[in-house]
Amino acid sequence: MIPTQRSSSPVNRLRSEMDELFNGVFGNFFQQPTRTRSSDPALDIFENADGYRVEVAVPGLSLDELDVSVAENTMTIRGERQGEETRGGTYLRRERRRTGFQRAVMLPKTVNPDGIEASLENGILTICIPRAEAAKPRQIEVRVTQAVESAPVSETPTDES
Amino acid sequence: MTQTNPTHSSTGVDSRQLFRPDVDLLDSEHEVTIIADLPGVTGEDIRVDYRDGRLSLQAPVAERSTETDQLRHRESLRGDFYREFRIxxxxxxxxxxxxxxDGVLTLHLPKTASRRPRQIEVQVSSN
Incomplete structure (x- = not known):
């Protein structure tokens, strides 16, 4: 059977129900952050088993010049150059950002804000946001009760049997 | 010093997308300084070439996501930084x-001694 409308396909319907479940009940996805100014540094968000990783391009800034703070469910990243770069000469062209910046990211409810760690390498600020213990993905063990023996089916079968 | 359009370069750059990095150009007495923002680049991957009066810089942005990463939001560029300058x-x-x-490339281009501004000492004859 070929569905005439995408929305009517059972898979899509299921997917949309799943999205509603995730967004509505758990609220565990990042809201898309907004880049209000084109001069704002680029920001990426990745998700993995440990939690989320936010990366911000901050060339030329040191860790002292960066600040990451969390209030309520919003993480704010600020950067400000301490003291103007003093270089002799005349600027023929000046394109690099000179002003400070601020980016805000709404955190999902499923993270542990106390475990946030930041590091800086090659002008990329990396902020690791761990998942709250209760929200970590885990395999739910399914026990199958049989007449002779019971074994968790979640284990990989071995040749020993 | 003028710039040339990266898309018309003939330096054998592959098909990866090219992006112009933000630069500051400074002219001082002894040198011209080029400061380029190259966030996310590994220092060893930066290529600076000079040929026939053209200085080119090329730097691939290192891929930071792993196989287990799921992208949730992306604003950063994927490709190479590339820019040419006519010297x-x-x-x-x-x-x-x-x-x-710290993600910033600084190029020092010293001026030839004969082209630097200099003060000519005046010999005063006192007789």
Whole structure:
């Protein structure tokens, strides 16, 4: 059977129900952050088993010049150059950002804000946001009760049997 | 010093997307300085070439996501930073120096001694 409308396909319907479940009940996805100014540094968000990783391009800034703070469910990243770069000469062209910046990211409810760690390498600020213990993905063990023996089916079968 | 359009370069750049990095150009007495923002680049991957009065810099943005990462939001560029500069004969090509730190490449292009502004000492004869 070929569905005439995408929305009517059972898979899509299921997917949309799943999205509603995730967004509505758990609220565990990042809201898309907004880049209000084109001069704002680029920001990426990745998700993995440990939690989320936010990366911000901050060339030329040191860790002292960066600040990451969390209030309520919003993480704010600020950067400000301490003291103007003093270089002799005349600027023929000046394109690099000179002003400070601020980016805000709404955190999902499923993270542990106390475990946030930041590091800086090659002008990329990396902020690791761990998942709250209760929200970590885990395999739910399914026990199958049989007449002779019971074994968790979640284990990989071995040749020993 | 003028710039040339990256898309018309013939330096054998592959098909990866090219992006112009933000730069500051500074002209001082002894050198021209090029400061380029290259966030996410590994220092060893930066290529600076000088040929026939053209200075080119190319730097691939290192891929930071792993197989287990799921992308949730992306604003950063994927590809290579690339930019060319036409260098006048004020510069001593053999003396160009480059350093990379905190995502910023600084190129020092010393001026040839004969082109530096200098004060000519006036010999005063007192007789």
């Amino acid at each position: 006048s004969d004020v510069i001593e090509p053999g003396a160009i120096e480059a350093e990379y730190r």
